[in-house]
Amino acid sequence: MNSRGDVIIVGGGVIGLTTAYFLAKEGASVVICDQGKLGMESSWAGAGILSPSDVEHAQLPVDRLRALSSVLFPTLTQELKDRTGIDNGFLRCGALEFVSQALPEMSDEWHGLGATINKLSEKQARTLEPALAPNLGDALEVVDMAQLRNPRHLQALRAGCQATGKITFREETAVDGFVIEKNRAQGVRAGSEVLQGGAVLVCGGAWTDRLLEPIGCKLKIEPVRGQIALVNPGTVVFRRILIWGSRYMVPRADGRVLIGSTEEHVGFHKVPTAVAIQNLLELGIRLVPRLAEAAVEKTWAGLRPGSPDGLPFLGRVPGFENLYVGAGHYRAGIQLSPGTGVLLKELILGQPPSMPLDAFRLDR
Ligand SMILES: Cc1cc2nc3c(=O)[nH]c(=O)nc-3n(C[C@H](O)[C@H](O)[C@H](O)COP(=O)(O)OP(=O)(O)OC[C@H]3O[C@@H](n4cnc5c(N)ncnc54)[C@H](O)[C@@H]3O)c2cc1C
Structure with a gap:
């Protein structure tokens, strides 16, 4: 089984899967580890309400992230449907x-x-x-309030990830540490196994602080x-x-x-x-x-x-060159997921960001 990727993503909820999908579309190979089955935690449990926000009007960073996501959702939905045949139930129901x-x-x-x-x-x-x-x-x-059906969206994301041919799933693989050399993460540990990667992204949802504990990073999620x-x-x-x-x-x-x-x-x-x-x-x-x-x-x-201020953490872990976090989306992780996936993809691949990330820094 391939356990090496350009990027190792820890946590296969909506944030991990969406980011993996955008990374793979640009040619990066990704390994996603989840301690259980992919997409069966908060992302599965949510109600799938997608609040509207408009790029022209939104002022607050989180509203701009929501606006970016609102623009991306219909296209992502259609793209996943075309690639996988799975309809996520996206509906502008008001x-x-x-x-x-x-x-x-x-x-x-x-x-x-x-x-x-x-x-x-x-x-x-x-x-x-x-x-x-x-x-x-x-x-x-x-x-313009919309909804989607979470289990179906996660199935579509999972199948969409598979269809890229660039993503390896490692379910029932609980990560318990990182392999660190100087200021770089070389990979993650899961029991006696080591998974190597060029970059590591932690999308551990409510478990993120537990994951970051070994490197002394506390986000209070x-x-x-x-x-x-x-x-x-x-x-x-x-x-x-x-x-x-x-x-x-x-x-x-x-x-x-x-x-x-x-x-x-x-x-x-x-x-x-x-x-x-x-x-x-x-x-x-x-x-x-x-x-x-x-x-x-x-x-x-x-x-x-x-998260303590209700905003997600999207960014690099201070002190590390290639260790990133995407977590803490609280009540809005589904609606913010497409924008989050694009921003994390841009950050990891060193591309110009679609919007400033300062408000979401880990050391804010
Ligand atoms: C009842 C409810 C209603 C909601 N309603 C909405 C809504 O209407 N609209 C909306 O936008 N949001 C809603 N949300 C919020 C939304 O579901 C979350 O913000 C979002 O799912 C977070 O996604 P995530 O990928 O960060 O976390 P998760 O989906 O929890 O994924 C984290 C993953 O990390 C894995 N993991 C943890 N530790 C490890 C480890 N050590 N090794 C490997 N893997 C690990 C877990 O197994 C899990 O699969 C709701 C949430 C709930 C609970």
């Missing part, structure tokens, strides 16, 4: 955000991002989505548990994503509805709990009463990689 208290502020925020929004009275919102409960108040319609309940009413009941504070409901095209999510600091415990699922189901029924009779198909929990 969203209704219920914001009766702070409607003007929220509306300014969306405008600032260049998003197309409509202020709706309760009556107008219920005309758009007749299944909504009465008395939910006014809403903002976010026209912490796992933040998020739970989801999947219900199936058997028919399409509503079409737009519904946002209620930090919680939401995402209607899939086949009628299934994801109800999420929680934000819990409970270490690496990745199990759904009765009380959280009860609260999510109550919210679902409160917003859309017809869901009371829906079948509860599945519940799950995932560990988001939370």
Whole structure:
């Protein structure tokens, strides 16, 4: 088995896989190691909401990264579909955000991002989505809000990576250290095995600090548990994503509805709990009463990689020439993944960056 690559990527979630795909498209050979199966952690567990942001308007670095990703997503989706036949379910379905208290502020925020929004009275919102409960108040319609189906996107990325012929997958390969010579990483260690590479990129999600521990680098990325309940009413009941504070409901095209999510600091415990699922189901029924009779198909929990300031870390590890990190995307790793993949690819290949990376430096 080939264990040498131009780049070794540790962690095969959406960030590792997307970066590998962009690197391989430019001719680099990549080895991706994952301690489990590829794409089965936070990236699998997420709801797949893709918030809009516009390159012309976005000011904050993270909004510019989102805008870059918004531009890339439709092309990446189509390209992966053409190469693999897998449809990731990318859909501009729009969203209704219920914001009766702070409607003007929220509306300014969306405008600032260049998003197309409509202020709706309760009556107008219920005309758009007749299944909504009465008395939910006014809403903002976010026209360009999109979604994708995470498991399908990860399958498409995996198959897309394979189709490049440049990427080797090493699943069930837990990396436990780096091979360092002076200020260069020569590769990684996984038990008694050494995988050699010209550069090493750590995309370990919530586990990133554990991975960086042997070289004394602390980013304070912490796992933040998020739970989801999947219900199936058997028919399409509503079409737009519904946002209620930090919680939401995402209607899939086949009628299934994801109800999420929680934000819990409970270490690496990745199990759904009765009380959280009860609260999510109550919210679902409160917003859309017809869901009371829906079948509860599945519940799950995932560990988001939370960074101290909510921004991802994208850059070189200080003191090392060829050791990089792409991690800490918290609640937005799917929506930020195409831009992240392109920026990390550019950094590793020494190409001019599509946007400045200063705000995402590891030593910020
Ligand atoms: C409930 C929930 C809802 C979410 N909803 C959304 C949403 O709607 N929109 C959005 O954009 N984002 C959402 N997110 C956030 C998003 O899923 C994450 O930000 C994103 O998946 C992070 O991707 P990642 O590749 O960094 O991490 P992960 O997907 O966790 O991948 C990290 C990988 O590293 C591997 N790894 C760890 N340690 C080692 C080791 N020692 N050796 C080898 N491999 C290792 C792991 O096995 C894992 O596969 C949600 C997350 C959750 C949990």
